[in-house]
Amino acid sequence: MHNPLNRTISQVLSAVAILAMAFFGAAPVLAQQPAAERRYLIEQVGPYAVVQYYVDGFEKLTPExxxxxxxxxxxxxxxxPIYYDQISRYGLELKQLLEGIWTHPQGIDAAALEKIHRYTKLFWVNHGNYHLDSSRKFVPEFTPAELRTAAQRALKNGANFGAKDSKALEAKLKRLDQPIFDPNYRPALTVKIPPAGQDIVTASGNNLYENVTLAEVEKVQGTHGLNSRVAKRGGKVIEEVWRAGTPDRKVAxxxxxxxxxxxxxxxxxxxxxxxxxxxxxxxxxxxxxxxxxxxxxxxxxxxxxxxxxxxxxxxxxxxxxxxxxxxxxxxxxxxxxxDFEQTKLMRDFAAHAQYFESRAPWREEFKKQNVQPPVANVVTVVSEAGETGPLSPAGINLPNEQDIRQKYGTKSVLLFNVSAAFAGATGEKAAEEFSAGEEEKARARKYRPRARNLLVAMHEVLGHGSGKVSEKLSGDPRAYLKEYYSTLEEARADLVALWNFTDPRLAALGVADQEELMRAAYDAEARQALVILNRYRQGDQVMEDHDRGTQMIVHYLMDRFGCIEAITREANVYLRVTDYAKMHQGVGELLAELMRIKAEGDYNGIKKLIDTYGVKLNPAWRDQVVERATRIGLPTRAAFVSPLVEPVRDADGKIVDARVVHTQDFAAVMLTYSRKSLGYLPAR
Ligand SMILES: [Zn+2]
Structure with a gap:
């Protein structure tokens, strides 16, 4: 199972349903990254922010x-290449065409080439010409004539299109004309609700089936469900099994x-x-x-x-x-x-969980004894391909086979350097636009990534697992708090983290610059109440649980403690923390109240809090935030640039080690993938 990246880690964690977990930043919380080298946001491709993720700690592995x-x-x-072919039966042919033009551009009209490049990047992101999230086909901005002229020119420049001459190339372009330009030709990739007269197999544009109906597929007693394509050949429905064959040739x-x-x-x-x-x-x-x-x-x-x-x-x-x-x-x-470094930090936090529980700002009767925080597998991703890249999940739980899961368990991993890279890409932009002043901006630049890693860690390890419900409560507080439960729980976990930012034990755990990290985290919390409005372009309500939690925290603190103020500068609104000590006090008070509500299952209490502070948004602010987010290109969806792993050879040419290269160049990585996996591109 893949868990998507479009929301927070907490959702990923809860969706993964892991027995025991917690997690930490891929970029070590304790170490500081040289900011200049860390460019996360590389470019914008259609609706996708192209984000470079970074492999920290590779040098700590053994050479083996x-x-x-x-x-x-x-x-x-x-x-x-398999995934390109699984997406569409013309996918690899189209890939070769686009990459041939890309690598042989001399003399091609610049405007046409620019349009072809944009289409090619979108094609790489999705392994084909369908948006993988919506399943809808996309068509290019260039015309068939522009494509033909560019392709013929590239052929003259030496591009290998698998066509021996310009006439053969014409035939290829004719074959690809409908697949590229006709939006109604195989318009959707995976269709679960087919239009009248079609079934889910015939209505789906992907290449897992060819020329067969659902009824025909189901009639065949498939023996290779997971790894075959079903096609009709000469009136006969067959399974084309995906396999190499055995060396002894017993299996073809x-x-x-x-x-x-x-x-x-x-x-x-x-x-x-x-x-x-x-x-x-x-x-x-x-x-x-x-x-x-x-x-x-x-x-x-x-x-x-x-x-x-x-x-x-x-x-x-x-x-x-x-x-x-x-x-x-x-x-x-x-x-x-x-990620051993983060795992160590996680264990350190877990080891001190009882200490943090005892210092929580809520009533003694709601404090847990024998706190046993969960433990998770945090990994650093080195390379992704096929369905996981460039569109990466944030978490993965495998295997999918239910009988193996029951008998042998599963592995769950959080691809943390990937989600941290996305947070880096969005956070950088948001901090530049929505910080109330130069001081806040500078603090965000310097401390926000570490503050976020720390916040996320405390949210998961110390937040969700903390607290004890009242003995008077029979059963799960979820049953009492109903539709407000998730919002309460996310806000509670955030507040636990915000509360502990000032705790002296953090220094003992090796966290340096604690005061500045706290300020950066509090600034970010206030800012976030504006930034989330970008997700609610229609209507006047905040919907998602984490967003409602943030909105509630910030507006509660503004109203009851006056420690955050809304200021307007040059017609732009900002939310600025005016008093950090007071904010800490307010965080503690709201946290104590949320814990009481959870412990006692007080439905009316949570309804009043969330309805008052967490749901209704200010439409004027929202309109302005949407305008500013659009202007700065605040990312909402990401595609990722994988690092490249390069071999290190000894004097005899034997591979004895490897190193990671972060190119910050999406096209370069995609063309490298082609050079490695397909034969048609010239070596560089
Ligand atoms: Zn959470």
């Missing part, structure tokens, strides 16, 4: 672990055989350097890729879920979102490693 990461990344990238090669062999070759290299347990799991994955058999997939997954290697890979035909029948697995690859 880095080499394993290199081969696993190579394996992932080798399979990337299937669809994607050549590509899968490249995945396998890299996995084999990885087994040579991997820890024994991981090498064993990888050999089982190789076996599955060769046979394509479900039993081999199960054997692999059981080994994978048990293996606790530092460097890990998710690689295979995994999630079933692309298939309207929820059966076929889309290709994906995530290579990551455990």
């Amino acid at each position: 672990q880095r080499v394993v990461a290199y081969y696993l990344a190579e394996a992932g990238i080798a399979g990337d 090669p299937g669809r994607y055989a050549a590509t899968i062999r490249r995945i396998v070759a890299n996995l084999e290299k990885a087994t040579e350097v991997a820890e024994p347990e991981q090498a064993d799991a990888l050999r089982k994955l190789i076996r599955f890729y060769q046979t394509g058999e479900k039993s081999d997939w199960y054997t692999y997954n059981i080994a994978w879920v048990k293996a606790a290697s530092t460097v890990d890979a998710i690689n295979g035909f995994i999630e079933q979102y692309l298939d309207p029948r929820s059966e076929k697995g889309a290709y994906e690859s995530v290579v990551s490693f455990v």
Whole structure:
């Protein structure tokens, strides 16, 4: 299961439903990043903010672990073309056309080329010409004539389009004309509610089925549900199994055989350097890729879920979102490693959880004894391909096979450096526009990323797990507080974090610059009450639970404590903290009240608080925030630039180590993926 990135980590965490978890920033809370090198927001591509994520701590792995990461990344990238093909049957042909033009631009009209570039980037983000979140097809700004002229010119420049001459290229362009330009040709990728006269298979534009109806698919007793395409050939419905074939030729090669062999070759290299347990799991994955058999997939997954290697890979035909029948697995690859530094910090926090509970501002009777905070797997992502990149999830819980889950458990990971990069991209912009003055702006630049990591950590470890409900309450407070419960709980966890920012124990845990971090966090909280308004472009109500929590906290503090004020400068509104000590006091008071409400299941109490402070928005502020957010290009959706893992060789050319390169260049990374996985681009 993938958890999306468009909301906060808390939602991801609750959606993942992990038994035991907590988490910390990928960028170490304690260390400071050199700001100049950390450019998160690279460019805007259609509705997507293109964001570079960073791999901290790679240098702390052993050379063997880095080499394993290199081969696993190579394996992932080798399979990337599969996902283009799964999306659309013309996807790889169109990719070759666009990349041929991109790499052979001499003499092409600049305006036309610019439009082709924009389309190509959007195509890379989505592995095809459908928006993956809405499932809708998108069409280019350029005309068929502009594309033809550009392609013919690129051909003269030496582009390899798989067409031997300009006539063959014309035929190819004619074939691609409808797929590219006709919005009504296969208009939606995955259709669960088909229009009249169609079914979910015929109405879906993806390439998991060809020329078959739902009834025909269901008639075939499929033996390779997860890893096959169903097509009609000569009147006969067949399964084209995705597999390489076995070396002894007992199992014949299937669809994607050549590509899968490249995945396998890299996995084999990885087994040579991997820890024994991981090498064993990888050999089982190789076996599955060769046979394509479900039993081999199960054997692999059981080994994978048990293996606790530092460097890990998710690689295979995994999630079933692309298939309207929820059966076929889309290709994906995530290579990551455990973030030991953050795990240590997390354990430190967990170890002191009882101390923080005892210092909570709520009544003694609501304080928990024997606090046992949850523990989570926080990983640093190194490389993503296929369905997980450039559009990355924020959390993943696997395997999906229910029987394995029940018998052997699951692995849940938070891709924290990825979500931290998105927070970095949005936070930088929001801080520049919505800070009330230069001092606040400077503080945000210097301290906000660390303040956020700390806040998130305390929110999860010390916040959600804290507090005790009244003995008079029978059952879960959720049942009493109903539709207000989630808002209360998110606000409560935020307040616990904000409250503890001033606690002396933080210094003992190694947190430096505590006063400035507290101020940066309080500033950000106030600012956030404006920034969230950008998400409610219609109506006059804040809807989402975290947003309602933020709105409630800030407006409560403004009203009852006067520690945050709204000021207007050059017609722009700002929310500015005027008194941090008073804000801390207000945070404590509201937190104590929320804990009482939760403990006693006081429905009327929470209804009054949230209805008064958390729901209704100021439409004039909202209109202004939307205008300012639009003007500065405040990101709402992100696509990610993966780092590249490069091999380090010894004098004999043997790969003995690897390093990570952050290109901050989306096109360069996508073209590198093509060079590694497809043969048509010239070497640089
Ligand atoms: Zn939460």
